[in-house]
Amino acid sequence: MAEPPDHNHDHHHPEGAVRLDYYEAMQLAVAELLIEKGIFSADDMRREVEAMQARTPAKGAAVVARAWTDPAFKAALLKNGTAACESLGIEMGPTHLVVVENTPGVHNAVVCTLCSCYPRMLLGPPPDWYKSRPYRSRMVREPRAVLAEFGLRLPDSTVLRVHDSTADMRYLVLPERPAGTTSLSEGALAALVTRDCMIGVAVPKAP
Amino acid sequence: MTAARFTPGMTVRVRRAFQPGHVRTPYYARGKRGVVERLCGIFANPEELAYGRSGEPKLPLYRVRFAQQELWPDYRGTAHDTVDIELYEHWLEPI
Amino acid sequence: MTNEPGRGVHDMGGLPAGPVKPNEHDYAMWERQVDALMVLLINKSRRVITVDELRRGIEGLGAGAYDRLSYYERWIASITQILIEKGVITNDELGRRMEAVKARFEGTT
Known part of the structure; x- marks a missing residue:
């Protein structure tokens, strides 16, 4: 069992495997x-x-698309994330959701340095990289370099706010609605919102 | 229930303490100065819950905003970048 | 890795580390079942264990195991340890049942 750190265990057992891990x-x-x-x-x-x-990033994307198209919902979402999501019929369980909004000049990104806290009710279980030693270690110290590794290069003029999810809150990034999407329906808008956009390591792009 | 001691906008310092056992205050924040961004609410104490106890008395929980340059003097981003960390009240001292 | 006293193996914010590899995998059924087990155990109606106990157990695995085990391996190792500590299951019945499960799976019974 001498595996290097961050080794990904796949645990794929072919049909008829005789050994149980x-x-x-x-x-x-x-x-x-x-x-x-x-x-x-x-x-x-x-x-x-x-x-x-049944919990997938489609739930989070639906919340974002609603916030983009309904200013009253967006205000409610920023005020009390849990209540606003429940108003859309999303089961939030014990989650206390804080929604952080990207605006022109401010970008938000989420990490949990101590474990892997994540808004599972809206995004499903976290991807492996979110739980990995490199992301958890570096995202608070050199977040611009980490974002660049995801292909997101922020201008120096942009304020970068990293949120370390250390306790009872869970964080969802509300990305900026891309320009040139005024004619899109709420459903088409939701399709632009990837999981990574809601963690803050990517931004949505117009189709 | 404890009344919250700090309000948004107040500058606080995270206590330096390095006990073994379960705490939710990241090592990198200890001894650092930040500004209270909001009171998140009153929550059971995780340092007690972790050992099967009740978590009472509950504690105010805050989000505290730290300048990256306060956390890492050699920070290579820009001066306005921040990290927000959730911290329970007993880890915070007024300045 | 660090030798700073008072810094837990899990408390890695700010430590040097390599590039973030954009890995992900579809969770296997046994991993989903570990997750389900935990959700059921922390449910308010049961409250057999708390998330905080789960974390304390994971942090107590030690530096070697923390990095060697996969995410849900850490979870089931911690959940099991806490259930034993609390007397919900006994070590003896666990040992016997794991052997029985393996024997069934491997078709030796």
């Missing part, structure tokens, strides 16, 4: 024991896996 066996054993003890049911577990699969 140690931690997979632990997961199966713990789940079985908890179900037998009545802590939760197998159905609870299945429903939770399905709910996780």
Whole structure:
């Protein structure tokens, strides 16, 4: 098990593999024991896996597109992110959402240096790089260099605000609506909003 | 419930303390000076919750904005760049 | 890596590190199940464990394991340790069940 840091474990077991990974066996054993003890049911577990699969960046993109097209919603979103998302019927669970707005001259980006806090209810589980040692280490110290590695070069005149998600809040970046999109529908606008735009390592582009 | 001691706009310093065990104050922020951006609310104390205790009394949680150049004197971006960090009240001292 | 006393292995903000590799992978079913397990255990109606305990357990894995294990390996290692500490499951029943699970999977029972 001598793997280098940031090694990505894939755990792809081909059909008919005969070896069960140690931690997979632990997961199966713990789940079985908890179900037998009545802590939760197998159905609870299945429903939770399905709910996780249903959480994708499309939810966050829909929130952004609504904010771009409805000024009252945008004001509500910036004031109380959780309540505004719930008003769109999005299940937010225990999440306290803070929405940070990009404006001409201000760019926001999100990191969690201590673990990997992330607005999962709106974006699904985080990508591997968000949880990696390089991103978590460098994003607070040399964020402009990190953004450049993602292909985003900010002019010096732009204020860069990094948000280290250290405690109970979760952060979503509200990107700027690209120029030349006035004729687009809300759905077409949402299609421009990628996950990375809502983390703040990219900006949306007009089609 | 504790009444919040700090208000937005106040300058605060993060306490220097290096105890072992679970804390949510990043190492790089300790001893640094920032400005309270907002009060996030009152939350159970993670340093207690982490050990199976109640997390009471709850603590005010703030977002504190730090100039990058305060955090890293050799910061290579521009002077107006910032990092916002969420910090529980017992880690903050008035200046 | 750092030798600063009082700095946890997980507390890496500002440390030198290489380029960010834009890696991602589709989570495997067992990883989704670890996530589901955690969500169910922290749910307000059960509150068997807290996110803070999960984090404390991960931070306590030690520098070697922290970097060697994948994300959900760290999670299940920590969840399991905390469930044992709390007496929700016993070490003995876990050991026996893991062997039973492996035997079933490998078709030796």
